[in-house]
Each structure stands twice: as structure tokens, then as C-alpha cells.
Amino acid sequence: MSNGIRVRRDVQSLLTDGDDGEQVLRDYAEAITKMRQLDPGPDDPADPLSWRFQAAIHGLPGLQPSPSHPKLWSSCRHNSWFFLAWHRVYLLAFEKVIQFHLDDDTWALPYWDYTKTDDDTSRVLPAPFRSPRTNNPLFTSRREPSINAETNPQSLPAEFTDAIDALKRLDYALEAADSTTSFGGGIIVDAIPGVRARGTLELTPHGLVHGGVGGENPPGLMSRFETAGLDPIFWLHHCNLDRLWDVWIVRHGADALPDDQVWLDTEFEYFDTDKQKKSKPIADILVSADLGYSYESIEPPAGTPAPRPRRFVRTLMAEPEGPEVAKPDIIGATTRVDFSRRSAVPIGIARRPEARGLVAPGGDGGTERWYLRVEDIEGKAPAVPAYGVYLNLPDDASPAEHADRRVGTIASFGITEASEPAEGGIGVTDVFEITDAVEALREAGSWDEESVWVTIVPMHVTGEAEDGGDVRAGRISIYAG
Numbered sequence: 043m044s045n046g047i048r049v050r051r052d053v054q055s056l057l058t059d060g061d062d063g064e065q066v067l068r069d070y071a072e073a074i075t076k077m078r079q080l081d082p083g084p085d086d087p088a089d090p091l092s093w094r095f096q097a098a099i100h101g102l103p104g105l106q107p108s109p110s111h112p113k114l115w116s117s118c119r120h121n122s123w124f125f126l127a128w129h130r131v132y133l134l135a136f137e138k139v140i141q142f143h144l145d146d147d148t149w150a151l152p153y154w155d156y157t158k159t160d161d162d163t164s165r166v167l168p169a170p171f172r173s174p175r176t177n178n179p180l181f182t183s184r185r186e187p188s189i190n191a192e193t194n195p196q197s198l199p200a201e202f203t204d205a206i207d208a209l210k211r212l213d214y215a216l217e218a219a220d221s222t223t224s225f226g227g228g229i230i231v232d233a234i235p236g237v238r239a240r241g242t243l244e245l246t247p248h249g250l251v252h253g254g255v256g257g258e259n260p261p262g263l264m265s266r267f268e269t270a271g272l273d274p275i276f277w278l279h280h281c282n283l284d285r286l287w288d289v290w291i292v293r294h295g296a297d298a299l300p301d302d303q304v305w306l307d308t309e310f311e312y313f314d315t316d317k318q319k320k321s322k323p324i325a326d327i328l329v330s331a332d333l334g335y336s337y338e339s340i341e342p343p344a345g346t347p348a349p350r351p352r353r354f355v356r357t358l359m360a361e362p363e364g365p366e367v368a369k370p371d372i373i374g375a376t377t378r379v380d381f382s383r384r385s386a387v388p389i390g391i392a393r394r395p396e397a398r399g400l401v402a403p404g405g406d407g408g409t410e411r412w413y414l415r416v417e418d419i420e421g422k423a424p425a426v427p428a429y430g431v432y433l434n435l436p437d438d439a440s441p442a443e444h445a446d447r448r449v450g451t452i453a454s455f456g457i458t459e460a461s462e463p464a465e466g467g468i469g470v471t472d473v474f475e476i477t478d479a480v481e482a483l484r485e486a487g488s489w490d491e492e493s494v495w496v497t498i499v500p501m502h503v504t505g506e507a508e509d510g511g512d513v514r515a516g517r518i519s520i521y522a523g
């Protein structure tokens with residue numbers, strides 16, 4: 043602590059710090075116990091300073107999401123450019139509630155940084171959360187058992203925790219249809235948008251870590267909006283996402299954030315420790331030091347490449363930045379793809395002859411770009427946390443042995459909620475850039491200019507799963523140009 047700025051610490055480094063470090067987690071556990079004492083019963087969160095009330099702000103079973111509930115219940119904002127900002131305000135208010143119960147305004151929420159590419163142990167759920175000893179407030183059995191095992195825990199798959207792909211994105215937000223190619227999400231103005239548009243970070247690592255920790259058989263606390271806030275690790279997970287937002291800002295500059303007044307003026311409400319509702323506009327929360335905290339580290343994960351020059355960035359829907367950049371065209375699609383088991387679908391591709399081999403001036407990064415869109419993914423009961431998306435995966439081949447053919451991973455987290463009628467009922471759409479994969483397939487002689495096979499593989503944290511649940515996509519389409 044210096045200058046009144048509290049440091050949000052890396053939970054792994056707290057745990058190697060001996061007693062002082064561990065005290066931060068003991069304090070957290072103590073505050074959780076006090077918060078739980080304020081809850082009369084599971085169905086009636088009465089006090090804004092209680093555990094269930096705080097979790098209910100994210101979601102409450104049976105209560106449809108709405109941004110305007112009088113007690114703020116079920117008000118979390120997902121699948122858009124409001125995702126990080128809403129959760130920043132939520133986290134800040136929660137941290138203050140913990141400080142209130144500890145009577146210590148220097149206490150800072152730790153973060154779980156599972157994104158360390160040079161440390162496999164970072165992907166293991168931190169030990170204090172896995173210990174089922176009696177009355178451990180940090181433990182819950184409602185998680186994926188292999189991840190939650192006290193001894194020999196399974197670590198999250200590396201493809202669930204990757205932050206590099208998100209940190210590379212130059213655009214904070216893009217038109218909703220293009221959102222997964224942005225860092226922060228789709229631009230929407232309505233509370234219930236026509237396209238559920240999660241950004242790269244919201245998908246990976248955010249959604250995959252939710253599903254990986256929660257599991258799906260049955261869904262654990264972390265696997266649904268309406269229960270996620272009841273798992274003590276939720277807050278450390280979101281603290282890490284909030285930190286990754288700072289990592290992105292430092293990397294790309296604060297002026298890369300949206301300057302749209304609609305976004306800057308959007309306010310999010312929270313309950314202060316005097317139990318009064320207050321609110322903050324996004325414009326006031328963009329600098330974490332102004333909010334009284336900083337992070338132990340805002341280094342990007344080892345191996346994060348330097349940002350690509352902006353003039354070469356080509357997005358799917360937005361108008362190109364420069365005359366040398368063409369907008370990709372749809373070149374093929376297939377409808378109604380079933381995710382209930384591994385399924386391979388052929389997509390015929392037909393490109394405008396003049397577009398073939400299009401190369402823009404400027405060399406690397408100026409060549410054509412390819413995208414795969416998986417649209418309107420919906421379902422009530424995913425049976426796995428994730429679905430791997432592969433290009434030209436040979437029949438019966440093990441996906442694990444063909445990691446190079448994986449072009450993306452779809453998170454189950456959020457699919458159930460986006461399939462609710464109150465949320466528009468249209469599911470989520472994810473977009474993956476496949477330029478490098480197409481290039482590699484061409485080089486390997488495994489590419490056909492007329493058709494491509496897309497394989498969807500239901501994924502458990504331990505590998506391929508047989509049953510993917512009732513999830514399906516309305517359409518899968520390919521863009522190039």
C-alpha cells in the first residue's frame with residue numbers, strides 16, 4: 043500500500059508469501075462467513091451486505107435477467123461492450139463490502155491468473171479453494187470434481203485460459219455481428235440486443251474458465267449466471283479479467299477505448315456499504331488508480347506478440363480503415379449444426395475469382411483474411427463446458443493430436459441464458475479468425491479451394507466428451523477477402 047492505492051495481489055504469489063500472504067485469504071474467508079450470517083435463507087437475500095444478495099446482483103435462479111430490477115438482482119451485463127465495465131463496478135462494490143466486514147479499507151481482492159503461459163500450475167484452482175475441511179468458506183462441492191480435487195487436481199486446459207488472442211485485438215468494440223474479433227465485445231445500444239455479441243476476452247478465458255471450474259454434469263455454481271457469484275472463486279476470476287482489461291489498456295493505449303458517448307455515459311448501479319444505491323458512469327471507471335487500486339502485475343502473458351499495425355486490420359463487418367483493405371465476403375455456409383456429439387459438416391466455398399489470392403500492399407498482415415462465424419448457438423442444457431472448432435480434422439482423428447487444426451473454442455457459459463426468451467432467445471454468435479489455419483492447411487497440402495470441413499467437438503476439461511447436450515448452431519459461415 044502506498045499513496046492510498048491498494049494492490050490487488052496475484053493469489054499464487056500470496057500463497058508463496060507465507061503468513062502475510064495467506065492472511066489476505068483468511069480475511070476473505072472471514073468476511074464471507076460474516077456475509078453468510080446475514081442471509082436468512084437461500085431464497086431471500088435480504089441485505090445488500092450479505093453473500094446471497096451480492097450473488098443475486100449477478101443472477102438469481104428463476105429471475106429473468108433485467109438491467110433495472112429495483113434491488114439490482116439479475117442485472118449482469120454480458121455479450122456486449124458493457125461486459126467489462128459492468129463487472130468492474132460490481133467487483134469494486136463487492137470489495138468494499140468485504141472491507142466493511144473486516145473493518146479494513148486496505149484489504150484488496152486477489153486475482154487468479156490462470157493465463158501464465160510459462161507456469162502450468164497457474165491453471166490449477168488455488169489450493170485454499172479446494173480444501174473440503176469443515177467450514178472452509180472458500181470451498182464448495184458444486185464444481186467440476188476433477189478441477190476441485192484436493193489432491194492431484196486436474197488443471198484447466200491451456201486453450202481455456204488463453205488471453206493472448208484477446209490481448210492482440212486492436213479494437214475494443216466492434217459492431218455486434220463482428221464482436222468476437224474485438225477485445226471487449228459488440229457495440230449495442232439496447233438492453234436486449236438483436237445479436238448476442240461477446241468479445242474475445244469474454245469468450246476466452248472468461249466463459250471457458252466459468253464452465254471449466256463449474257462443470258456441466260450437473261452444472262456447478264460457476265456454470266450459470268444465476269449461481270456464479272455464490273462460488274468464492276468467481277470474484278478472483280473476475281478480478282483477473284478486470285486486470286486483463288488494464289493489461290489491454292496499457293498495451294493499446296487509453297485512446298483505443300471507445301469514445302462513444304453512449305458507452306461513456308452508461309451508468310451502472312451498485313449498493314454502497316451504507317446500503318444506498320449509487321451509480322458510476324463508465325467514463326469514471328476507466329483508470330483503476332482513480333478507483334483506488336492497482337494490480338501486482340500487468341505484464342501480458344509470455345509470448346504475447348507486439349500489436350499489428352492498425353492499417354492492416356481488417357474486420358468482418360466494419361468498414362475498412364484504408365483503401366488497400368477489402369472487406370471479406372461470405373463464401374460459404376451451412377445451416378443447423380448439431381453439437382450433441384462430435385459432428386463434421388462440409389461447407390462448399392465459392393469465391394469471387396478476382397478475390398482469389400488478393401494481396402494488399404504492405405506485405406505481412408496485408409494479405410487476405412479468413413473468418414469462421416458460428417451463429418445463433420443455443421440450447422438449454424449443454425453437457426460440456428466447451429466445444430472445440432476444427433478445420434479439416436480427419437475422420438476419427440483424435441482432436442488432441444491435431445491441436446493445429448483447432449481454430450477456436452466455444453464456451454457453453456452464457457448459451458443457456460442467451461437462449462431464454464427474455465434475452466431474445468437467439469443464442470450467441472462467435473467469430474474466429476482462421477487466416478493462419480487456412481494458410482497452414484494450404485502449406486500442408488490439406489486444403490481444398492472448393493470445400494472445407496468444420497468439426498465441432500464437445501470438450502470436457504479432461505478431453506473429448508461423447509455427449510454435448512442439446513446445443514446447436516443456426517448457421518456456420520465462412521468469410522474471406
Ligand code: C2O
Pocket residue numbers: 100118119120129248252267270280
Ligand atoms: Cu457476469 Cu463471469 O460473469
